[in-house]
Amino acid sequence: xxxxxxxxxxxxxxxxxxxxxxxxxxxxxxxxxxxxxxxxxxxxxxxxxxxxxxxxxxxxxxxxxxxxxxxxxxxxxxxxxxxxxxxxxxxxxxxxxxxxxxxxxxxxxxxxxxxxxxxxxxxxxxxxxxxxxxxxxxxxxxxxxxxxxxxxxxxxxxxx
Amino acid sequence: xxxxxxxxxxxxxxxxxxxxxxxxxxxxxxxxxxxxxxxxxxxxxxxxxxxxxxxxxxxxxxxxxxxxxxxxxxxxxxxxxxxxxxxxxxxxxxxxxxxxxxx
Numbered sequence: 412x413x414x415x416x417x418x419x420x421x422x423x424x425x426x427x428x429x430x431x432x433x434x435x436x437x438x439x440x441x442x443x444x445x446x447x448x449x450x451x452x453x454x455x456x457x458x459x460x461x462x463x464x465x466x467x468x469x470x471x472x473x474x475x476x477x478x479x480x481x482x483x484x485x486x487x488x489x490x491x492x493x494x495x496x497x498x499x500x501x502x503x504x505x506x507x508x509x510x511x512x513x514x515x516x517x518x519x520x521x522x523x524x525x526x527x528x529x530x531x532x533x534x535x536x537x538x539x540x541x542x543x544x545x546x547x548x549x550x551x552x553x554x555x556x557x558x559x560x561x562x563x564x565x566x567x568x569x570x571x
Numbered sequence: 572x573x574x575x576x577x578x579x580x581x582x583x584x585x586x587x588x589x590x591x592x593x594x595x596x597x598x599x600x601x602x603x604x605x606x607x608x609x610x611x612x613x614x615x616x617x618x619x620x621x622x623x624x625x626x627x628x629x630x631x632x633x634x635x636x637x638x639x640x641x642x643x644x645x646x647x648x649x650x651x652x653x654x655x656x657x658x659x660x661x662x663x664x665x666x667x668x669x670x671x672x673x674x
Contacts, residue, residue, distance in 0.1 A: 417573050424585065425584055425585065425588070428588040429588055431592065432589070432592035432596075432605065437600060440601065444607070447585075447608065447611070451585070451611045451614070454615055455618055458578075458618050458622045459622055460622070460633055462633070463618060463633055463636050463637065463640075466637065466640055467611075467614075470641075470644050471611075474644060478651050479603070479647075479651065482651045482655060483600060485658070486654065486655065486658045486664050496596070497594065497597070499594070499595070500594030504587045504591035504595075507587050507590060508587040512583060515576050515580055518576075521574075521576045521579060522574050522575065522576045523575050523623055524574055525575075525622060528622070531630055531633060535630065536630065536634075536637075539630060539634060544634050547634075547638055551638055551641045554645055555641060561649055562648045562652035563652075565649070565656045566652045566655050566656055
């Protein structure tokens with residue numbers, strides 16, 4: 412039952428990712444991008460990391476996809492033109508995939524089944540964040556503040 | 572439950588699709604979408620290795636994935652702000668035409 416779910420999610424995710432990489436219209440690509448991240452969140456649920464799956468849905472589909480759609484609409488006057496396609500990128504991507512596939516299939520240590528683990532509760536994540544990971548958490552807070560201020564300064568109208 | 576290598580293969584395929592989008596498209600927003608896809612593939616690997624690896628007291632893979640998602644969100648915000656800023660200057664989002672830094 413889990414294998415069927417896995418195959419369905421994998422097909423959905425990879426098809427949406429290919430559509431996001433190859434559709435000519437930007438707005439269609441942005442919506443396929445959102446579907447890709449629904450698939451990745453479903454993988455997280457399948458792997459037992461429900462909290463990360465929810466964070467993925469909130470952050471990527473709720474914030475990043477909406478930001479991308481807004482940027483596309485703000486720069487729309489430029490969106491219609493055809494830009495051509497760089498086939499060198501396809502060759503490099505296929506070569507990298509071949510290399511990764513070869514490495515994965517030739518490593519016997521990764522063909523293992525999942526052990527039974529106790530469920531990861533939000534309480535455990537919160538305790539870890541507030542004890543061992545409190546310094547990284549503070550640094551990420553500072554980073555997000557700096558990114559927010561930097562993004563505002565970049566898009567501010569210049570006074571002439 | 573499928574074995575670990577299947578998850579790694581799916582994650583490698585997602586990574587290479589992101590690489591394809593980042594390398595072969597000319598539009599700046601496509602490049603950002605490709606980078607976000609590569610980051611998501613890395614997160615998938617972190618979670619898969621955490622789920623299949625030996626269990627420790629702290630859920631290390633999950634922690635790394637949380638911080639990685641936060642950094643990806645910051646990167647997306649700054650990247651899209653840059654796209655809007657150079658669109659105002661040059662009236663284009665084609666990265667091939669952005670070959671000078673003169674204001």
